[in-house]
Amino acid sequence: MANENKSVWTSISFWRRSAAWVTGFSAILLIWLTFDSVNQIAMGSDADLQKAVAQKREINRVPAPTVINYHIDYKMDEKRGHEVPVIGEKEPFFGKEWSPQEAAALLHLGKLTSQAKNCMNCHTLLGNGAYYAPDLTKAWLDKAWRKGGPLQAMTGKSTREEAMAEFLQHPSQYPTHARMMPNLGITAEEAKGLVAFLKHMSSIDTNGFPRNFSKTVEQFKTGGTNAH
Amino acid sequence: MLTSIKTNQFQGSESKKLAMMYFRVALILFGAQLLMGLIAAIQFIYPSFLFEVFDFSVARMVHINALVVWMLYAMIGSVYFMLPDETGVETVGIGLGKLAFWVLTAAVAVVVLVYIFIQVGPGKESTIWLINEGREYLEAPRWADYGIVVAVLIFYYNVFATYMKGRKTGIVTVLVADLMALAGLYLAGMFFTDNISMDQYFWWWVIHLWVEATWEVFVGAVAAYALIKIIDAKREIVEMWLWIEVLMLFGSGILGLGHHYFWIGTPEYWWEIGALFSSLEPVPLVAMFVHVLYDWGKEQGIAKAAGKPASIVKNGPAMAWIVLNAFGNFLGAGIWGFFHTLPQVNIYTHGTQFTAAHGHLAFFGAYATILIGMMYLGIQEAYGLKQLKATFKSKMAIFLIAFGVMGMTIALTIAGYEQVLIERAELGGGWNSYFVGQSMPWYVQAQIWRTIMGVITFIGFIYLVWDMLTIGKEQASAAADAQPAAA
Numbered sequence: 001m002a003n004e005n006k007s008v009w010t011s012i013s014f015w016r017r018s019a020a021w022v023t024g025f026s027a028i029l030l031i032w033l034t035f036d037s038v039n040q041i042a043m044g045s046d047a048d049l050q051k052a053v054a055q056k057r058e059i060n061r062v063p064a065p066t067v068i069n070y071h072i073d074y075k076m077d078e079k080r081g082h083e084v085p086v087i088g089e090k091e092p093f094f095g096k097e098w099s100p101q102e103a104a105a106l107l108h109l110g111k112l113t114s115q116a117k118n119c120m121n122c123h124t125l126l127g128n129g130a131y132y133a134p135d136l137t138k139a140w141l142d143k144a145w146r147k148g149g150p151l152q153a154m155t156g157k158s159t160r161e162e163a164m165a166e167f168l169q170h171p172s173q174y175p176t177h178a179r180m181m182p183n184l185g186i187t188a189e190e191a192k193g194l195v196a197f198l199k200h201m202s203s204i205d206t207n208g209f210p211r212n213f214s215k216t217v218e219q220f221k222t223g224g225t226n227a228h
Numbered sequence: 229m230l231t232s233i234k235t236n237q238f239q240g241s242e243s244k245k246l247a248m249m250y251f252r253v254a255l256i257l258f259g260a261q262l263l264m265g266l267i268a269a270i271q272f273i274y275p276s277f278l279f280e281v282f283d284f285s286v287a288r289m290v291h292i293n294a295l296v297v298w299m300l301y302a303m304i305g306s307v308y309f310m311l312p313d314e315t316g317v318e319t320v321g322i323g324l325g326k327l328a329f330w331v332l333t334a335a336v337a338v339v340v341l342v343y344i345f346i347q348v349g350p351g352k353e354s355t356i357w358l359i360n361e362g363r364e365y366l367e368a369p370r371w372a373d374y375g376i377v378v379a380v381l382i383f384y385y386n387v388f389a390t391y392m393k394g395r396k397t398g399i400v401t402v403l404v405a406d407l408m409a410l411a412g413l414y415l416a417g418m419f420f421t422d423n424i425s426m427d428q429y430f431w432w433w434v435i436h437l438w439v440e441a442t443w444e445v446f447v448g449a450v451a452a453y454a455l456i457k458i459i460d461a462k463r464e465i466v467e468m469w470l471w472i473e474v475l476m477l478f479g480s481g482i483l484g485l486g487h488h489y490f491w492i493g494t495p496e497y498w499w500e501i502g503a504l505f506s507s508l509e510p511v512p513l514v515a516m517f518v519h520v521l522y523d524w525g526k527e528q529g530i531a532k533a534a535g536k537p538a539s540i541v542k543n544g545p546a547m548a549w550i551v552l553n554a555f556g557n558f559l560g561a562g563i564w565g566f567f568h569t570l571p572q573v574n575i576y577t578h579g580t581q582f583t584a585a586h587g588h589l590a591f592f593g594a595y596a597t598i599l600i601g602m603m604y605l606g607i608q609e610a611y612g613l614k615q616l617k618a619t620f621k622s623k624m625a626i627f628l629i630a631f632g633v634m635g636m637t638i639a640l641t642i643a644g645y646e647q648v649l650i651e652r653a654e655l656g657g658g659w660n661s662y663f664v665g666q667s668m669p670w671y672v673q674a675q676i677w678r679t680i681m682g683v684i685t686f687i688g689f690i691y692l693v694w695d696m697l698t699i700g701k702e703q704a705s706a707a708a709d710a711q712p713a714a715a
Contacts, residue, residue, distance in 0.1 A: 012398065012468045015475060016398070016471045018475050019472075019475035019478070022478060023482070027478075029482075030482055030483060033497075036495070038426070038429065040494070040495050041423070041425040041426055042426070043422070061494075062493050104422070110351075111422045112351045112352065112353065112420075114362065115355070115356055115361060115363060116348060116349050116352065116355035116359070116362060117351070118286075118367070119285075120362060121288045121367075122284055122285045126425070126428055126491060126493070127578040127579035128364065128428060128488075130284070130285070130364070131579065131580060131583070131584055131647075132271070134657075134658065134663075135579055135657055138657070142660075143660075144659045172280065176659075177275075177663050177666075177667075182283045187350070187351075190351040204424070204493045205493060206491045206492065206493055207490060207496055207499070209575055209578060210575075210658075211652070212657075213658060
């Protein structure tokens, strides 16, 4: 053929082959990175968690469900340049320490309930979902739920977890704004599970998202930090 | 369009008849999507509207599910429409394809009714199997997931068997490979885990690798087909472009997935990978835009030089929607996506109205436009028209819908700025900060404008349906009247 392509740039077979190679290479790279990422975000064991607490260093990006037995904080890490979850002393969760089996079962119930109640179509979890209600990534750490915080005071409960569980069961009884959370028929057990799910989520290392979480308006005015 | 069920002139192409069946359902679901969006938009302004009756979460779930499903329907319809033309043979397994259509449509109807009337269930496995899975975009309960897999397998078998039997053009080759990836990726969303990071890791495999990779390649293939069909673009040029697009779309889009892995618990290396590759994602979208305009100008120039009269466009409305696609894809997916794809920006914008702004313009610009264009191609052929000209209604539809969606996008972008600066940057997120941001006057104003623009979009949709119901019939009878006079 006299009219055969003289330039590689107008050759269909060149582009076809290039497309196949680039796609294949990208896909292989993604799969390879996925092996590493999945390994890093796999839920840790209770033993890892105990070791991490004792040595004051992080071992798993997503800790074991028993993290609900510990105090969780979110502090600036100078080396990494953003805030990271810090797992501290033991503290009771709903008045007791949960065994690995109990904690896992509670987290399972909570995660399942979060899907069954469609939380993600109003809230964001890890920043993903809908934008009609606050992000829940670090909701457990929100100052409003602490002792003396307005949300805890509103429910009349004396601990963070009980206040959150009470709110979840009867959300429209505790309106904070014109936009309210609807009653979703969440039972007492499901509410406990949801709070465990939220506490666990707050312990996930999210590379500093959300930044400067839950600075209050007052702190902002005085230029304070948000360390708990 | 609806009347063409009986009067179609596809001359025995069952594949094209099946395509029209998919298009009809797609159009109905498109309407449902817009209505649900309006309800949700009103709830932003009047939170008591339908409170504890039809909550935001329900309206929003149906809004985004109707979106995904109508697009998948229109995509399947487009494939059934293209196949006979591209392969030169009638599609294999049409009987089975029709059965799959009815099964899928019945399943969609049941799922939607359950969403609307049952809404949520207890925190048990049975809820995610029967009511809803509670994962954004993938809310379909597990039983429906399996139904979708079966229906898609039948569809894919038909496509593949037809491909093996007929002509293997570049366009169909791309489609066959792309659809396999598209269908296979759905499986990555069909599991339950207690680990929310793991959950979202693979959830993004479905969402991102659909809308930022396989769906985009699909659009490239459909646009290539439509250009040949509407303006007689040269196949060699169109197909060469298509392969370049595949190279660039997959080359940037597959690892661009990393921009969803900045904050979900995944390691820091995704910052660099996600930033680099997702920043490249707009490049093929520019290329696609240039390609469409280049081909159009070139073919028009050739026709003019040959002394042919006026426009070479055989289907006015379809061409208009495809040009809008080329521009909207670049603007909505490319520009609005690039705005907040770098981690330095995204740490503040992630999960705000910014994302909603991008989502609206990208889904519309990249997908809704070209799929509407394909429906117009279907109408033209169903009535056996040599040329389909845009009517006043077609023009009102495209203008009002494009104006409305652009308006919503701008309003949501302004709302996003407010939210990002006040809630995130100044106050650091959290319950209190969230509501401070939501109550800022300019934020509220932006939400009002979004609703107004939503209404304009809906009026445009009414024009669109009206046009689709009448355009074919009107122009067919006009052509029939003109013929005896000419003879």
